[in-house]
Amino acid sequence: xxxxxxxxxxxxxxxxxxxxxxxxxxxxxxxxxxxxxxxxxxxxxxxxxxxxxxxxxxxxxxxxxxxxxxxxxxxxxxxxxxxxxxxxxxxxxxxxxxxxxxxxxxxxxxxxxxxxxxxxxxxxxxxxxxxxxxxxxxxxxxxxxxxxxxxxxxxxxxxxxxxxxxxxxxxxxxxxxxxxxxxxxxxxxxxxxxxxxxxxxxxxxxxxxxxxxxxxxxxxxxxxxxxxxxxxxxxxxxxxxxxxxxxxxxxxxxxxxxxxxxxxxxxxxxxxxxxxxxxxxxxxxxxxxxxxxxxxxxxxxxxxxxxxxxxxxxxxxxxxxxxxxxxxxxxxxxxxxxxxxxxxxxxxxxxxxxxxxxxxxxxxxxxxxxxxxxxxxxxxxxxxxxxxxxxxxxxxxxxxxxxxxxxxxxxxxxxxxxxxx
Numbered sequence: 001x002x003x004x005x006x007x008x009x010x011x012x013x014x015x016x017x018x019x020x021x022x023x024x025x026x027x028x029x030x031x032x033x034x035x036x037x038x039x040x041x042x043x044x045x046x047x048x049x050x051x052x053x054x055x056x057x058x059x060x061x062x063x064x065x066x067x068x069x070x071x072x073x074x075x076x077x078x079x080x081x082x083x084x085x086x087x088x089x090x091x092x093x094x095x096x097x098x099x100x101x102x103x104x105x106x107x108x109x110x111x112x113x114x115x116x117x118x119x120x121x122x123x124x125x126x127x128x129x130x131x132x133x134x135x136x137x138x139x140x141x142x143x144x145x146x147x148x149x150x151x152x153x154x155x156x157x158x159x160x161x162x163x164x165x166x167x168x169x170x171x172x173x174x175x176x177x178x179x180x181x182x183x184x185x186x187x188x189x190x191x192x193x194x195x196x197x198x199x200x201x202x203x204x205x206x207x208x209x210x211x212x213x214x215x216x217x218x219x220x221x222x223x224x225x226x227x228x229x230x231x232x233x234x235x236x237x238x239x240x241x242x243x244x245x246x247x248x249x250x251x252x253x254x255x256x257x258x259x260x261x262x263x264x265x266x267x268x269x270x271x272x273x274x275x276x277x278x279x280x281x282x283x284x285x286x287x288x289x290x291x292x293x294x295x296x297x298x299x300x301x302x303x304x305x306x307x308x309x310x311x312x313x314x315x316x317x318x319x320x321x322x323x324x325x326x327x328x329x330x331x332x333x334x335x336x337x338x339x340x341x342x343x344x345x346x347x348x349x350x351x352x353x354x355x356x357x358x359x360x361x362x363x364x365x366x367x368x369x370x371x372x373x374x375x376x377x378x379x380x381x382x383x384x385x386x387x388x389x390x391x392x393x394x395x396x397x398x399x400x401x402x403x404x405x406x407x408x409x410x411x412x413x414x415x416x417x418x419x420x421x
Contacts (some may be wrong), residue, residue, distance in 0.1 A: 001025050003305075004058055005041065006048050006078060007069035008032045010361035010379045011290035015069060016041050017359070018297045018304040025305065031057065035370045036348075036360020036378070048073050055081045063087055067308065071147055074286050075101035079266075090308040092286050096257060096264040100286040103183050104145045113256035115249055116280040120185035126170040129182060133162050139187040144169050146178030153224070153283075155187065190275040191236040191419070192282065194292045197250060197270065198307055200316040201263040204250045205307075208299050208323045209237035210292045211416050216339060218411045225339045226376055229412030230330045231387060232295040235419040236274050245272065245279050253284070265311050294359050294379045295328040327387040329394040329413050330379045335362075336405040338375035346372045346404040354400030357381055372403050387416060 001024045005012055008030065016028055017040055031054055033043030046053045049072050058066060068078045068091035077094035091097075098105050110117040118141070123129035133140070142165040144152035152175045156162035162184075169179030197206040210232040216222035249270060257264045269285035269292075288296075297304065301322045310319035335342035348363050348370040359381070362374020378401050382393035391413040398408065 001064040001305075002062060003028045004054075004061075004063045004066040005030050005033075005069060006054060006066065006073050008034045008037065008043075008048065009070075009290055010359040010376065011288050011293040012069050013037050013040065013359035013361070014293045014297050014379075014381075015067060015288065015304070018300065019067070022303050022305040029057070029061065029063070034360055034373070035363040035365035036358075038365055039355075049076060051076055051078050051081050054078060055085055058082055058087050059085050065089070065305070065309065067091065069287055071097070071100055071285065071287055075147060088309070088312050090312060091266040092264050092268075096262045097286040098262065099257065099264065099268070099284045101147060102145055103143050103283070104181050106284050107183055107185070109253075109256055109260070110281060113252055113259070115252050115256065116278065118186040118188050118280060118282070120183050122181065122183055123166075124181045126166060129166045129170065129184060130163055132184060133159055133166065136162070136184060137186065138162065141185045141187055142166060142169065143183040143185065144175040144179040145181035145183065146175070148175040148178045152178055188273045188275050188280060188282065190273045191234075193234045193237045193241075193272045193274060193279075194230075194289055195237070195245065195250075195270045195272060196288060196292060196296055197268050198311050198316060198321060199254055199264060199266070199268050200311045200314045201254065201258065201265050202314060203317045204246070204254055204268070205316060205321040206242070206246070206250065207296045207321070208232050209234040209242075210289075210295050211236075211413075212289070212292060213409060213412055213415075216409075218409050220415075223339050225334075227289075227291045228332045228334065228409045229379075230291050230295045231390070231413040231416045232292075232299060232328045235387075235416050241274055241279055245270070249279060249281060290361075291330050291332060291376075291379050294330040294381050298381055298383055299323045299326060299328050324383070326383050326385055327390040328381055328383045329387070329390040330381040331394045331398045331408055331412050332361075332376050333378045333380065333398060333401050333403075333406050333408045334376050335372055335374070336407040338407070342375055343405055344372050344374070348372055348377060348401070348403045350378075350402070351400030354380060354397050357397045358401055377401075377403065377406070387413060387420065391417075
């Protein structure tokens with residue numbers, strides 16, 4: 001089988017490594033891929049949002065199955081375009097990907113169908129938003145409606161911060177057109193949990209839960225990033241919480257999307273907060289999370305391609321989705337200065353052991369050398385029977401990832417260890 005994976009980050013590297021385990025897979029093309037992915041797939045310099053060229057490549061190369069991994073091409077209708085040419089895909093069509101593509105849509109969906117989430121108001125007029133903030137409870141959360149590269153969310157702890165966030169989004173256009181409409185919502189408290197799930201639009205099969213570490217600095221300080229590391233499973237996601245999430249959130253969301261004529265197939269990501277009132281949805285993503293994928297997929301014991309095909313053809317109910325009873329930890333090695341300004345072009349080297357456990361996110365291949373080309377450069381994952389061992393191993397192996405100006409948090413997994421106590 002010839003496969004095509006759209007995207008070029010650490011998430012895509014993890015997906016490709018998992019897909020390669022299937023003996024039927026003869027070739028994997030990554031569009032565009034990256035310098036590290038080139039060791040596991042044939043990289044083709046076609047951008048993830050260049051739908052026309054992606055489709056032309058897939059048709060010309062007689063691709064048997066395509067995986068569209070990032071949010072942008074999903075929202076732009078990449079799956080629709082590939083399926084129109086008879087190429088089966090993993091991922092939702094554009095009318096279902098809107099669950100991530102528009103926060104206004106997703107919040108209204110939850111309100112309409114009684115899915116627990118934070119209270120909120122929607123604004124497309126800046127003056128009205130600023131007036132609302134005069135009396136809104138503080139702290140509050142300001143969200144740009146559209147996609148904003150995993151950002152677009154500002155937690156404001158004072159009225160001044162909240163108003164500045166509104167002006168930045170609606171007047172300063174810091175997130176482009178994504179900030180033309182905004183959501184101002186209640187600030188929720190409690191531990192956060194990420195649950196990725198496979199769905200064929202009828203049944204939901206959750207993957208192992210995970211805990212992301214968004215802040216750039218130790219002890220959750222500094223700016224929000226795309227994620228500095230993850231552990232799985234998340235100790236806050238108890239069997240009782242999982243049961244409530246399935247009954248109150250997961251199945252109702254799938255039913256709501258079906259009722260709206262927007263059947264969702266693929267990976268639906270639930271960003272949850274376990275509040276004193278029970279689990280609530282913070283956000284939906286229409287795809288695998290990054291870097292959650294880098295701890296979740298290594299724990300998957302079932303064949304990933306078989307499961308993905310089951311979501312496409314509606315046979316997920318009869319397909320086993322099994323995870324190892326182990327713990328995993330992923331440590332991100334980033335360029336110093338990320339997520340603000342950082343230097344690129346440093347040579348990236350890895351020991352043989354590190355290369356086998358590391359997913360490359362931001363590196364390019366030049367004259368046979370790997371050079372850093374992004375803020376988050378690599379994610380190194382280790383699995384073990386206990387969480388302390390997984391964390392220790394991930395850091396030990398990550399020491400074999402080297403480049404100038406390398407930076408990583410030193411406390412990935414510590415919050416989870418506290419919860420286990």
